[in-house]
Amino acid sequence: MTNPGLEGPYSAISPKPDSTITGELPDGWNLINGNAEAELAEESANVHEGKSAMRVTLNAAGSQRLEVGTRLKMEKKAYRFTIWLKSDGLNEMVVFARQTGDPYTVYFKKSVKVSPEWAAYTVEGVVGDTDVRFVVEMNKAPAVYWIDDFRVENVSEGTSQSGAMNCPTLRMAAWLAVTA
Numbered sequence: 001m002t003n004p005g006l007e008g009p010y011s012a013i014s015p016k017p018d019s020t021i022t023g024e025l026p027d028g029w030n031l032i033n034g035n036a037e038a039e040l041a042e043e044s045a046n047v048h049e050g051k052s053a054m055r056v057t058l059n060a061a062g063s064q065r066l067e068v069g070t071r072l073k074m075e076k077k078a079y080r081f082t083i084w085l086k087s088d089g090l091n092e093m094v095v096f097a098r099q100t101g102d103p104y105t106v107y108f109k110k111s112v113k114v115s116p117e118w119a120a121y122t123v124e125g126v127v128g129d130t131d132v133r134f135v136v137e138m139n140k141a142p143a144v145y146w147i148d149d150f151r152v153e154n155v156s157e158g159t160s161q162s163g164a165m166n167c168p169t170l171r172m173a174a175w176l177a178v179t180a
């Protein structure tokens with residue numbers, strides 16, 4: 001796993017041609033989609049744990065939701081994904097795991113109401129490919145969102161591997177407790 005705590009260093013993003021998204025992302029995390037007006041930045045004062053969290057200031061939503069995420073190399077098994085989230089008000093965020101390439105099959109997805117208090121959100125299910133993307137999606141604007149401390153657990157056959165998976169880009173500082 002790479003940078004599950006969303007700690008520094010952060011690097012400048014390469015925005016899509018039709019967007020006005022600026023700022024930086026933590027190593028191991030990517031701007032996946034979005035043509036919004038937004039700024040992504042390292043947050044050091046308002047974190048769940050560690051020294052940094054990701055702050056997303058969404059000034060204007062575009063025709064596509066703003067998506068950030070991390071890529072994982074996994075086995076085809078059941079997993080629990082947990083991430084810590086908060087926002088400047090009561091806002092909806094969507095968290096999901098999907099196939100990285102075409103046809104981009106979504107394995108499991110959950111909408112969550114996020115408040116100004118840090119909270120863990122969890123979603124779980126079986127992944128059907130070894131190349132998986134965990135994604136956090138935002139669309140309400142204007143709003144500010146924070147993402148921190150990411151964890152993955154293998155829950156197949158009653159086993160658990162907390163934070164120690166062989167996943168090249170998955171260490172976001174946010175626990176995701178999204179249960180149906």
